[in-house]
Each structure stands twice: as structure tokens, then as C-alpha cells.
Amino acid sequence: MRKAWSMRHGNELPPGQRRVEGFPRFGTHLSRPAPPVPVDPAIEVRGAVTKEFELPLTSLSSLPRKEITADFHCVAGWTATGLRWEGVSFATFYRAVLEPALPGGTSITHVTCRGLDGWKATATIEDLLAEDVLIAQNLNGRPLDSDHGAPVRLVSPSQYGYINVKHLSGIELLTSAPANTEGPLLRSHPRGRVWAEERHGLLPGRVVRPFYRALIRPIRFLSARGARDRQPERPRSSN
Numbered sequence: 001m002r003k004a005w006s007m008r009h010g011n012e013l014p015p016g017q018r019r020v021e022g023f024p025r026f027g028t029h030l031s032r033p034a035p036p037v038p039v040d041p042a043i044e045v046r047g048a049v050t051k052e053f054e055l056p057l058t059s060l061s062s063l064p065r066k067e068i069t070a071d072f073h074c075v076a077g078w079t080a081t082g083l084r085w086e087g088v089s090f091a092t093f094y095r096a097v098l099e100p101a102l103p104g105g106t107s108i109t110h111v112t113c114r115g116l117d118g119w120k121a122t123a124t125i126e127d128l129l130a131e132d133v134l135i136a137q138n139l140n141g142r143p144l145d146s147d148h149g150a151p152v153r154l155v156s157p158s159q160y161g162y163i164n165v166k167h168l169s170g171i172e173l174l175t176s177a178p179a180n181t182e183g184p185l186l187r188s189h190p191r192g193r194v195w196a197e198e199r200h201g202l203l204p205g206r207v208v209r210p211f212y213r214a215l216i217r218p219i220r221f222l223s224a225r226g227a228r229d230r231q232p233e234r235p236r237s238s239n
């Protein structure tokens with residue numbers, strides 16, 4: 001059953017989702033441009049590891065590449081279809097880089113991912129080890145742009161957008177669920193699986209649909225205002 005939920009059901013969308021044209025920039029970076037990509041981008045690994053370390057993104061190139069085509073579902077209710085992501089499978093990355101850094105016998109239950117802009121999301125290790133989860137470097141054949149998470153982002157198509165951390169810069173390995181810091185009103189579901197409509201931590205998904213949907217227009221508008229390609233060009237010198 002779980003397996004079936006992680007796959008696309010033909011042309012069907014998950015419950016309560018509506019298709020959008022293209023792929024909007026969306027998030028808490030309201031009207032703000034994306035964080036600049038550092039000169040030597042890296043992922044900081046901490047938590048249950050023997051010793052914290054920084055993994056330069058250049059070292060991802062030693063791992064096998066993986067490509068998936070998937071729809072992208074925001075918890076607010078929009079779905080972008082047919083996105084082609086390429087990068088490294090999270091499971092491969094976990095086995096090759098993260099697991100060897102753990103003291104023997106450590107059992108990881110959750111992973112918190114952070115972005116350069118301060119966004120963070122926690123997922124269960126089970127959800128992140130699913131086949132279709134990537135650390136993505138390319139979207140539709142091009143390096144990720146700043147709108148969609150340069151230099152790399154997490155992509156977990158079976159989970160709502162909020163788990164899909166853009167500008168990924170930190171991974172924390174946890175041996176138990178972290179304490180909940182979100183208030184009851186906007187508490188996101190700890191798993192956020194789209195086919196089970198796990199939109200909210202306390203209320204059924206269908207109940208919160210209209211409230212979340214009302215947020216799409218304003219958030220989409222404000223996010224687009226902060227998009228890289230909408231920023232005014234720097235004035236050119238006149239001669």
C-alpha cells in the first residue's frame with residue numbers, strides 16, 4: 001500500500017490538488033531574493049554523527065547520478081506536473097556519506113534538512129530513503145536556478161513541497177522525533193505524504209484545504225516578486 005501511494009496514479013492528482021501552469025517559485029522568502037550561492041557550497045552534517053563535518057558539493061560528483069520525472073505538490077494545493085529532476089539519490093548519499101559517519105549501533109529515525117535561507121524541515125528516515133527522493137542539482141536539464149533551490153535541493157515528490165528544502169546546506173541526523181515548535185494552527189504534518197493528504201499535524205487534510213488554498217495567490221505573488229529574474233537589472237553605464 002505505501003509503495004502504491006508513492007507512485008503517480010496515471011494522470012490523477014493527489015486528493016485536493018489542482019494543476020498549475022509551469023512551476024511557480026513559492027515559499028517563506030516573501031518578496032526576498034534567493035540566498036546567494038556560496039563560493040564553495042557545502043552541506044554541513046551534524047546531529048548523531050561521531051564528528052560534525054562539511055561535505056563540499058563537488059564531492060557529489062563521485063556518486064552515481066539519478067534522474068526522475070515527477071509532479072510537485074505544494075501543501076497549499078497547487079501541483080506542477082512533469083518535472084525532470086537529476087542529482088544523487090538520497091538513499092545512495094545516506095549509505096555512502098552519512099551512515100559511515102555514525103557511531104556503531106546508532107539508529108536514525110528522523111532527519112532535519114536546512115536551507116541557506118533558514119527554512120528547515122524534518123522527515124522520517126523511512127520517507128527519505130524512498131526510491132524517488134533526490135538531492136537534486138538539475139531541473140529539466142539545467143542546473144537549478146535560484147528560484148527553485150540553487151545550488152541543490154531535496155526532492156521528495158511523494159511528500160508536500162515543504163519537505164522539499166531548497167538551497168540545501170545542512171543535514172542533521174536524529175535518533176528521535178524533534179520537539180514540535182510550530183503552533184497548533186499552522187502545524188504541518190510530520191510526514192506530509194501527498195496521497196494520504198497529510199496536510200496538517202492536527203486537522204484532517206480536507207478540512208484545511210480551503211484555508212491553504214486561499215494562501216496560494218498572495219504567497220505566489222510575493223514569492224515571484226523576490227524571484228531572481230524579476231529583480232531590476234543593474235543600471236548600465238551610459239557610455
Ligand SMILES: Nc1nc2c(c(=O)[nH]1)N[C@H]1C(S)=C(S)[C@@H](COP(=O)(O)O)O[C@H]1N2
Nearest residue numbers: 024025026027028074115119148161164166
Ligand atoms: N529553502 C527553502 N525551501 C523551501 C521553501 C522555502 O521557503 N525555503 N518553501 C517550501 C515550500 S512551502 C514549497 S511549496 C516549495 C516550493 O518550491 P519552488 O519554489 O521550487 O516551487 O519549496 C519548499 N522548500
Ligand SMILES: [Mo]
Nearest residue numbers: 074075161162
Ligand atoms: Mo508549499
